[in-house]
Amino acid sequence: MAVEFCRIDDRLIHGQVVTTWLNVKQIEQVIIVDDKVAKDKIQSNVLKMSVPRNVKLHIFSTEKFLKIVPHNPVTRRTMLLFASPFTVEKIVDSGYQIPKLNIGGIRGNDERKQYTKAVFLTDEEKKALEKLLDLGVDIEIQMVPTDGAVKLSEVLQK
Numbered sequence: 001m002a003v004e005f006c007r008i009d010d011r012l013i014h015g016q017v018v019t020t021w022l023n024v025k026q027i028e029q030v031i032i033v034d035d036k037v038a039k040d041k042i043q044s045n046v047l048k049m050s051v052p053r054n055v056k057l058h059i060f061s062t063e064k065f066l067k068i069v070p071h072n073p074v075t076r077r078t079m080l081l082f083a084s085p086f087t088v089e090k091i092v093d094s095g096y097q098i099p100k101l102n103i104g105g106i107r108g109n110d111e112r113k114q115y116t117k118a119v120f121l122t123d124e125e126k127k128a129l130e131k132l133l134d135l136g137v138d139i140e141i142q143m144v145p146t147d148g149a150v151k152l153s154e155v156l157q158k
Helices: 015-024 035-039 041-050 062-071 085-093 123-134 152-157
Strands: 003-009 029-033 056-060 078-082 100-105 138-141
Touching: 003 015, 003 085, 015 078, 029 062, 035 041, 035 056, 035 062, 041 056, 056 062, 062 085, 078 085, 085 123, 123 138, 123 152, 138 152
Parallel strands: 003 078, 003 100, 029 056, 029 078, 100 138
Antiparallel strands: none
């Protein structure tokens, strides 16, 4: 499997992803798994225009991702990108293995509690991530490669 990097970032494609992670990880393909974005043609087109020309971008609903990927192995150096912990939870519950997960940013709102400068979680999002930790997924918070990675388990204990 050529999935090099799995990341939750509610902004999906933006400067940090394009200018740092794609280069550091030598990513050739990004697969966004998100039900809302997969239905939104305008947002999908904007995201496609946001990646460098040498990087392929695919946008799948959770269901489509789980139907396609088992029968079409990933061969390019790939980043899986998610906007929400719930999507990761769904695909892991369906049998897809994600050994390591990066959280880049989940922005705050009135329902979310702040855990780091860039990660805010509802109780339900926290439970979904705790479940992934219990299933053996190694989860780190790291906005950009030059930041030190922090284990999510340590952040949640504070």
